[in-house]
Amino acid sequence: MEKTITCTVCPQGCQINVIGNNGTIESITGFACNRGKRFATDEFIHPMRIFTSTMKINNFDEPLIPVRSDALVPKEKLFDCMKVVREKTVSAPIQPGQVLVANILNLGCNIIASKGTEI
Numbered sequence: 001m002e003k004t005i006t007c008t009v010c011p012q013g014c015q016i017n018v019i020g021n022n023g024t025i026e027s028i029t030g031f032a033c034n035r036g037k038r039f040a041t042d043e044f045i046h047p048m049r050i051f052t053s054t055m056k057i058n059n060f061d062e063p064l065i066p067v068r069s070d071a072l073v074p075k076e077k078l079f080d081c082m083k084v085v086r087e088k089t090v091s092a093p094i095q096p097g098q099v100l101v102a103n104i105l106n107l108g109c110n111i112i113a114s115k116g117t118e119i
Contacts, residue, residue: 001019001020001021002017002018002019003017003018003019003044004016004017004018004030005017005018005039005040005043005044007031007036007039007040008039009033009035009036009039010033010035010036012032012036014030014031014032014036015030016028016029016030016031016036016037016039016040017029017030018040018041018044020044023045023046025041025044025045028040028041028044046074047074047075048072048073048074048075049072049073049075049078050068050069050071050072050073051068051069051073051078051081051082051111052066052067052068052069052114053066053067053068053081053082053085054066054067055067055085055088055089055090055100055111056088056089056090057089057090057091057092057094057117058089058090058091058092059091059092059093060092060094060117065090065094065113065114065115065117066113066114066115067085067100067111067112067113067114068111068112068114069081069104069109069110069111069112070099070109070110070111070112071107071108071109071110072109073104073107073109074107077105077107080105081104081105081107081111084101084104084105084111085101085104085111088100088101090113092117093116093117093118094113094116094117095113095116095118096113096114096115096116097112097113098112098113098116099111099112100112100113
């Protein structure tokens with residue numbers, strides 16, 4: 001399998017070409033630094049993302065509050081996280097960074113409030 005990955009580590013935005021199969025990299029070219037090489041390697045073998053969404057909230061002027069994970073989540077688990085968050089409702093007051101879902105899906109990360117309810 002061949003994949004071109006745009007590096008997001010720095011503003012240079014290298015187009016890194018990775019060739020490999022089954023989690024093994026055979027060739028990696030196009031990176032300008034070792035950080036880019038590491039980024040492309042990780043992205044090819046096991047892509048991770050910060051989960052961002054909204055959660056229902058009671059006792060507040062708005063029906064939703066923005067939330068995010070406090071650590072990287074495997075890309076293939078993002079929709080599973082969405083299912084969990086969709087079923088949850090929190091109540092104001094909420095502080096920024098407050099844990100709203102602890103250890104979601106046993107991934108070792110929490111879903112936290114991106115902002116609080118204080119104006």
